[in-house]
Amino acid sequence: MTNSPVSKSAPVSPLITADGLGVRFRRNRGSRRSFKDLFAGKSRRNRRGEFWALRDVSFTVAAGEAIGVVGRNGQGKSTLLKLVARVLFPDEGNVTVHGGVAPLIEITGGFVGDLTVRDNVHLTAGLHGLSKREITARFDSIIDFAGAGDVIDTPFKHLSSGMKVRVAFSVISQLDEPVLLVDEVLAVGDKSFRAKCYRRIEELLAEGKTLFLVSHNERDLRRFCTRGLYLNGGRLVLDGPIEDVVDRYNEDHPV
């Protein structure tokens, strides 16, 4: 049987479209406006202490791509992931994601400190669309993967940082969302847990999931990612094959 020419040439619509993204933050949240500012024009008041953490960032992502987000500290990597996860809204532009996103962005991201590990697993999995029955069926393997059997009924806030990451990764990686976002939080886990996470990420990629990985580890970036986004000063300075992006980053910032 031959494929029809129509299906061959049909354009694949992107899974994620980011168009002119801009995010503005205020540097000194607590600082008071000066007396002079009170009489200054609106534009001046708005500009005072504000800066663009991201500006003019546009790209599209096809399903199944594995993208490494690269840049020095404070250049907008986490901010970009938060926009894709829709936990932060842009001041300019927009981002469209066709499908749900499983984010592992901040250690406690999405988890409620006062709730137990058990309740947090149910809450997060439920918020990501798993039914009660599906959660029950996956619960033991989530806890096993995390090695969290002894802390099931412990409030999340009492877990060690490493255990928080274990539980969070374990839940996030067992959701059915098509997009997985992993920020540097994995660095907190110990060596053997990290190795386990990496094997799980490989499985998810083999299943066709889309990955965004923020990392300062060149080996991890080259291992998992095919494409790189290099952010500098909140601007997307290079979008290309991960080898090119890592090479350019190394040229710009020699050790």
Ligand SMILES: Nc1ncnc2c1ncn2[C@@H]1O[C@H](COP(=O)(O)OP(=O)(O)OP(=O)(O)O)[C@@H](O)[C@H]1O
């Ligand atoms: N809620 C906020 N309010 C004010 N400034 C913020 C806020 N969140 C982030 N920033 C600032 O925005 C800039 C970009 O931050 P972001 O966390 O995206 O950087 P990053 O590239 O992920 O850095 P790192 O590698 O250190 O994690 C930084 O200057 C940061 O201090």
